[in-house]
Amino acid sequence: MKLDEQKIGFLGAGKMASAIIRGLIKSGISKDNICAGEKYEPASETARKDFGIFVTGDNAEIVKRSDVLILAVKPKDIAAALSTAGSLENKLFISIAAGVTTASLEEMAGKNARVVRVMPNICATVLESATGICPGKNASKEDIDLVKAVFSTVGVAMEIGEELLDAVTGLSGSGPAYIFPVIEALADGGVYEGLDRRTAQILAAQTVIGAAKMVIESGDHPGELKDMVCSPAGTTIVGIQTLEDYKIRAAFMNAVIASAEKSKEIGKKK
Numbered sequence: 001m002k003l004d005e006q007k008i009g010f011l012g013a014g015k016m017a018s019a020i021i022r023g024l025i026k027s028g029i030s031k032d033n034i035c036a037g038e039k040y041e042p043a044s045e046t047a048r049k050d051f052g053i054f055v056t057g058d059n060a061e062i063v064k065r066s067d068v069l070i071l072a073v074k075p076k077d078i079a080a081a082l083s084t085a086g087s088l089e090n091k092l093f094i095s096i097a098a099g100v101t102t103a104s105l106e107e108m109a110g111k112n113a114r115v116v117r118v119m120p121n122i123c124a125t126v127l128e129s130a131t132g133i134c135p136g137k138n139a140s141k142e143d144i145d146l147v148k149a150v151f152s153t154v155g156v157a158m159e160i161g162e163e164l165l166d167a168v169t170g171l172s173g174s175g176p177a178y179i180f181p182v183i184e185a186l187a188d189g190g191v192y193e194g195l196d197r198r199t200a201q202i203l204a205a206q207t208v209i210g211a212a213k214m215v216i217e218s219g220d221h222p223g224e225l226k227d228m229v230c231s232p233a234g235t236t237i238v239g240i241q242t243l244e245d246y247k248i249r250a251a252f253m254n255a256v257i258a259s260a261e262k263s264k265e266i267g268k269k270k
């Protein structure tokens, strides 16, 4: 199955669907092969205007037009979205909803449904998502390859066992929201010391990009990279000591764990 031969339909055309649609179009997928069902008219209008795709409030029409469906509504809205979707027989059904297991998706979409559960993140907007992919029991190798191809258009995509998808949700699904306040706070520190806001924000964001790139490109342990910055009796080790005083590492670990636990809780409700 080639990606550019598939008709891809989204149920929900909000923030995440828009990010993925942008990636697909940027990677050369024709807008004529993409459509979306959306019940909120302003979101429909934005999708039509931004991407030139077909958008309707009629989910069943989207299902009819599509080979591949990407469910991109909030977990609480899934049952309602599927109740208006009609038959999903012979469709590849992808869900990006946090917490919702492949077993409950299969139950909702029909026992033999080819389901793949995916956890991307909002950085798909700039084609830098970190995405975990987990096939349901009826998904074929071809289906998984196609899903990988879809999410590779918006960043890095890797297959992960379902028992670890809540961990992926806590880490990379929610993770951008943990880094944005870090960038804001770094910039605040710069502003406190006299930098103007714009300059401080660019320096802060570029510092985060650079640090992340060093981790990925070197493959070195982040602790070793931190040591490279800390001169003996220098400026950085004083900053590190301050962060340790505030238990910054425990704070981030606990944020990821709390988010993963919430994802598990959502999964139990469905």
Ligand SMILES: NC(=O)C1=CN([C@@H]2O[C@H](COP(=O)(O)OP(=O)(O)OC[C@H]3O[C@@H](n4cnc5c(N)ncnc54)[C@H](OP(=O)(O)O)[C@@H]3O)[C@@H](O)[C@H]2O)C=CC1
Residues within 6 Å of the ligand: 011, 012, 013, 014, 015, 016, 017, 037, 038, 039, 040, 043, 059, 072, 073, 074, 075, 077, 080, 081, 082, 096, 097, 098, 119, 120, 121, 122, 173, 174
């Ligand atoms: N935001 C993020 O960073 C991430 C989100 N996710 C997951 O992605 C999914 C979507 O999240 P996100 O894009 O942020 O949400 P949004 O609220 O931006 O988008 C969802 C859209 O779906 C619409 N909708 C609701 N019910 C229906 C329906 N029955 N038929 C058609 N459209 C409907 C909503 O309309 P209305 O507003 O009127 O309800 C809304 O416009 C969630 O399940 C979330 O867990 C995964 C990874 C990251």
Ligand SMILES: O=C(O)[C@@H]1CCC=N1
Residues within 6 Å of the ligand: 098, 169, 173, 174
């Ligand atoms: O907060 C949420 O539930 C969604 C899922 C991952 C990121 N945002």
